[in-house]
Amino acid sequence: MASSLARPLTIISTNQEDLETFLRRFDKRSECIQFIPQSDDPNQCFCGRIKQNHALPSVTRLTQRFRKRSDGSFPNDGPLGWSTEKCTTNLPTDAFGTMGFAGRTASKSLAKYVRVSSNTDPQRILELLYTYWIPEKHQYHKPNLVISVTGDTSLIDVASRVRKAFSEGLERIIVQSNAWVLTGGYQAGFTKLVGHVLKSCQKADEDPVPCIGFCTWGYTRSKQGLVNTDVQAKVRYTPIDHAARDVPSQPLDSNHTHFILVDDGTEGHSMAELDLRNKFIELVATQIPGDHDITVPFVTFLVGGWLRAIKHVEQMLQKELPVVVVKGSGGVADLLVFALNSNKRNKRMKRELAEEVIKQTEKELADLVEAESDRGKTEFKSDIVKCVMSCIEKLRRKENKPLVQVYDACVEESGGLDFAALNLIMTTYGVKRSQLDQAVRLAMQWNRPDILREEIISERIELRNLTTWDSLMDEAMLAEKPEFVVLFLDYAVVDIAEYLSEEKLVMLYNHNDQHTKTLRVIRDLQLERDSNFTKEQIDRLCRDLYDVLFCDQTNHPIIPDTFDQRESLRNLFLWALLTQRWKLADVFWVRGPEPLTSALTAGFLLRAMAKRLEDGFHEEAKKILLSEGRKWGFKACKLVQLCDKRNSAMTEALVKCTSDVWSAHGHTPMTLAIAQRNKEFAGCVVVQRVLVKAWMGKLKLEIGTEKEVYWNVDVATRML
Numbered sequence: 001m002a003s004s005l006a007r008p009l010t011i012i013s014t015n016q017e018d019l020e021t022f023l024r025r026f027d028k029r030s031e032c033i034q035f036i037p038q039s040d041d042p043n044q045c046f047c048g049r050i051k052q053n054h055a056l057p058s059v060t061r062l063t064q065r066f067r068k069r070s071d072g073s074f075p076n077d078g079p080l081g082w083s084t085e086k087c088t089t090n091l092p093t094d095a096f097g098t099m100g101f102a103g104r105t106a107s108k109s110l111a112k113y114v115r116v117s118s119n120t121d122p123q124r125i126l127e128l129l130y131t132y133w134i135p136e137k138h139q140y141h142k143p144n145l146v147i148s149v150t151g152d153t154s155l156i157d158v159a160s161r162v163r164k165a166f167s168e169g170l171e172r173i174i175v176q177s178n179a180w181v182l183t184g185g186y187q188a189g190f191t192k193l194v195g196h197v198l199k200s201c202q203k204a205d206e207d208p209v210p211c212i213g214f215c216t217w218g219y220t221r222s223k224q225g226l227v228n229t230d231v232q233a234k235v236r237y238t239p240i241d242h243a244a245r246d247v248p249s250q251p252l253d254s255n256h257t258h259f260i261l262v263d264d265g266t267e268g269h270s271m272a273e274l275d276l277r278n279k280f281i282e283l284v285a286t287q288i289p290g291d292h293d294i295t296v297p298f299v300t301f302l303v304g305g306w307l308r309a310i311k312h313v314e315q316m317l318q319k320e321l322p323v324v325v326v327k328g329s330g331g332v333a334d335l336l337v338f339a340l341n342s343n344k345r346n347k348r349m350k351r352e353l354a355e356e357v358i359k360q361t362e363k364e365l366a367d368l369v370e371a372e373s374d375r376g377k378t379e380f381k382s383d384i385v386k387c388v389m390s391c392i393e394k395l396r397r398k399e400n401k402p403l404v405q406v407y408d409a410c411v412e413e414s415g416g417l418d419f420a421a422l423n424l425i426m427t428t429y430g431v432k433r434s435q436l437d438q439a440v441r442l443a444m445q446w447n448r449p450d451i452l453r454e455e456i457i458s459e460r461i462e463l464r465n466l467t468t469w470d471s472l473m474d475e476a477m478l479a480e481k482p483e484f485v486v487l488f489l490d491y492a493v494v495d496i497a498e499y500l501s502e503e504k505l506v507m508l509y510n511h512n513d514q515h516t517k518t519l520r521v522i523r524d525l526q527l528e529r530d531s532n533f534t535k536e537q538i539d540r541l542c543r544d545l546y547d548v549l550f551c552d553q554t555n556h557p558i559i560p561d562t563f564d565q566r567e568s569l570r571n572l573f574l575w576a577l578l579t580q581r582w583k584l585a586d587v588f589w590v591r592g593p594e595p596l597t598s599a600l601t602a603g604f605l606l607r608a609m610a611k612r613l614e615d616g617f618h619e620e621a622k623k624i625l626l627s628e629g630r631k632w633g634f635k636a637c638k639l640v641q642l643c644d645k646r647n648s649a650m651t652e653a654l655v656k657c658t659s660d661v662w663s664a665h666g667h668t669p670m671t672l673a674i675a676q677r678n679k680e681f682a683g684c685v686v687v688q689r690v691l692v693k694a695w696m697g698k699l700k701l702e703i704g705t706e707k708e709v710y711w712n713v714d715v716a717t718r719m720l
Contacts, residue, residue, distance in 0.1 A: 019132045020231040026124045028090035028117040029217070030265035036082045046082035048218060048247070048267030084272075088265035090117050095217075095261065097228045101254035102238040110234070111252075113226060113259040115217055118272055122280040125260060126287070129212070133258055139207040144442055145179040145425075146284050146298045150312045151305030152189035153331040158304065162328040163193065165409030166303060169417020170197050174209055176418070176446045182281065184273075185213020185259055186220075186250035187239070190303040190329070195255030213256045214277040217263035219270045221249035226261070271308050278315040285321055297425045297438055299324060301417075304331035307380060310387040317394045317403055322428040324420050327408040332384060335360055337406055339388050343396070354389050361385055402427050422448050426455045437468045444476060449483035456491060463491050473499060477572075478511050482583040489591065500568040502535065508575055509533040515579040518621045522612045542574065545608040569593065570661050577602050578609070582628060596639055596669045597659045603632035604676040633680050636669070640686045651686050 032047040035054045043051050095115035112133050116125070134141055149170075155163060173179065174197065181198065183191045191213075198211050217223060221239050228235045239251030247268040252259060260280075262273035285298040300316045302309060303326045310332040316323050327337045338360050361381050395404060405424040408414050415423075422443060429439040440463075443452045456463060466472060473494050476484040488494045509516070510532045523533070523541055569592035576585035589598055606629035610622045643651040655670045663672065670690060673681040681687060 022128065022132065023096050023114060023231065024092060026120070027093040027096065027114050028120065029093045029095070029115050030084065030088040030117045030263045031091055032087055032265040033089050034082070034087040036087065047087065047265050048269055084118055084264040084266075090119070094229055095223075095226045097231055098234045099226060099237040099252075099259075100234055101252075102236055109254055111254075111257050111259060113261060115226070115261045115263055116276075118262050118264040118276055120262075120276060122276060122283045125276075125280055126283055129210075129258065134210055140178050140180065140210050143178050143180045143210075143296055144438065144445060145173070145177045146182065146281075146296055147173065147179055148182040148281055148298070148300040148312075148316075149190060149194050149303065150184065150300060150309040151303040151329065151331060151333060152184050152186060152191050152308075153304035153306060153329075155189055155193065155304075158330055159328055159409075162326065162409045166190070166301075166326055166329070166417060167193060167197050169407075169421075170194065170301075171201055172416070172418045173421060173446070174198065174201050177442060179209060180284075181209060181211045182277070183211065183213050183253075183256070184308070185215040185252055185256055187253040188250055190305075192253055195253040199255045208257050210258060211256045212258040212260065213253065214260050214262060214273040214280070215250075215252065216266075216270050216272040217261040218265075218267040218272065219249055220261060221251045223261070271311070274308060274311055278312065278319075281316070281321070282319050285319070297429050297442055298322070299421050299425055301326060301421075302333045302336065303329040304333050306331050307383055307387070309333070310336070310384055310391070314387050314390050314394075317391055317398075320398065320401070320403060320428075322403055322405070322424045324405045324407055324417070324424060326417070327406050328410060332388065335384070335388055336391060336404075339392050340395075340404065340406065343392050354385065357388050358385050361388075418446055419448065419451065422446055422451050423454075426451055437466055437472065440466065440472060441475070444472070444479070444481055444484050447481065449481075449487060452484070452487060456487070463488070469494060470499065474508075477508065477581075477584065478513075480515075480581045480584055482587045485584065485587055489587075496568045496572070500571060505571060505575065506533060506535055506538070509538055509579070515581055518580065518609065518613070518618070518625070519578050521618065521621075522609060525612060525614065541578075545605050545612070567593070567661060570598070573598060573602075574605075577605060580624070580628075594659055594661045596636055596654060597662045597672065599632050599636035599639060600669055600672050600676070600678065600681065601662045603629045603636065603678065604672075605629075606632065607676075633678060636673075636678075636681050637684050640681075640684050644686050648686070648689075652690050655686055655690055 032045060032049060032054060035045045035051055036047075037051075038044050038046055045051065045054060093115050096113065099111050099113055101109035101111075114128070130141070147170075174181070181194065183194055185191065187195070195211070198209055202208055220226075222237065225237060226235055237252065248270075249268065250270075260273070260276070262276050264272035266272060281298065281300075284296070298321055300313065300321065300323045302313050302323055313323050313332075313336070325333050325336055325340075327334065335357065339357050342356055358381075361384055391404075402424065405420045407417055407420040409417075414420065425442060426439050429436065440452060443449065463469075469488065473485070473488055475481075476488065489496065509519075512520075519541075523537060569588050573585060573588035573592050576582075576588055585602070589595060589602070592598060606625045610625040610629070613622050613625075640651055640655060643654060656668045658668055659672070667675070669681075670687055672678075673687070682691075
């Protein structure tokens, strides 16, 4: 995840004019056009601006339509008389482009931004992000998860354990999934902490994780420095504004990549962005497509926060979107946890629960110096209590559909923030067939098969409802995630014979990554150089590897057709071996036919691959192949030892049972081992007993002529 200047969210040069036209066409700013003086300051409007800032000629003319009284006074004077809808007008936006942050190196400080009115259509913002700011060539164009983090209370009183657990969990989530992160955008509290986490996740050779801050234009410090109408220009943002010290404001966080600066015509008032942010999230959660044009899962993290945060959570629950509450982060997060626990312990009457929440709110706000509302602490507390009770009421009505998960960093069994988030996502989205695929894909990316298995066993989800199981199986195979392959096989999601067509097997061999590097070297040395494997090349390569160890024998084993549709598990086992996906090879070995013969064959195929490599050029690869080959030999020995303990007679029959899967000439495990000079297997007690019986004439091996029997016994005797 690169720094913003090393690989910024590039807008293709031919589209620069289109972007500017797009911005001018839909993005607006709000200006107050009706001066309503405050009772305690006649020179200041309820919008927060002084009278002189309402004196623009165009604004003065627009103001006349509000002068309905003969004495020239405004109707509904007072705080309820001013509103964005009634007292502002939309004008063309005058702030958009790219900003650089002062105090940071240029390569790490670029962010896209735009000033928009509070009544902007969220579809336009999504179009701006999806078409211009995060274009198709961008690594995160199609996210697999959208995260909203809300809560900007001070971190001073938050336990270091909670901060650390939140940071580490969020980092794991971001690293493991192509995520978009939405925040309040300011350099304060947990929003600032999110910025630090994103900074630590960034890599120089990758695009940055899109971190989109929704902020209030009138509450943003040094906003006048962002006024710019040249889409190609870069403005310098300095979060120090000496001229506006008396106006409440917050600086923007320098680790964000995008800012949506929402203007409702006010100055020094926060929360103007809340409605637009909620509408945008609702749109993202229902419309934005993922990798396979499936709706992307969404989750909100509530960490601390006050009125803005709980209002945001209230809207998320109203839209049935999942919320993870971080216990111990303070503010309304702990209030909501308290209310949830109280409601869970006893289904109290609404009034009784509200009284408890009020008492707890008083306790939480006892040391609060400055409320996030200009209406006083009493109304501020009342609003918080109403929102918390509204959340509880919504959860009561949706009792059968869990929408909230409490994460407690102080409980070891909680499994981490990523576990809590994924568990909630699986529960919420798993019941929706259209989104189950994406939830399973997210579990794969986070490598959490335990959560998926728990959901399956509890029957909360049904894997047979997967609509893209074929591509999910591909991802699990190529990323070598054996636990998910096992889940797909065990719960009958994948019919392996139907899955593994000839074209699919060729595709698996042609997936160019570090796993196929050695196989490609052998192919280039023995056959011909080519960009892709063909069916004929794969078949010839397997037969040539057999020839390496059996070239001096007139009746050596010949591997059957490597594309035989009746032997899908064998073909996948062979693919896993040749591409060095050892964990997957174990999976298909256990489930495939003839495990004893398969283990012996695996051992000599890997040794054959090592022999094909040139001396002095691929020594490390040779060591790996020879080491893995020995492991498969030991597996074969261990297998017959275990079988011998259970039933000696059947084990003797096993080692002399002919193979139709790995030998076209009907060889047995014992003769295969002898032919490849496998001393470890030939020295097993079972094999020795069979050889003694054959030597004494008490056993006839059904492998060919009597001459061949005595030849094999003779070879085995000389090997001992």
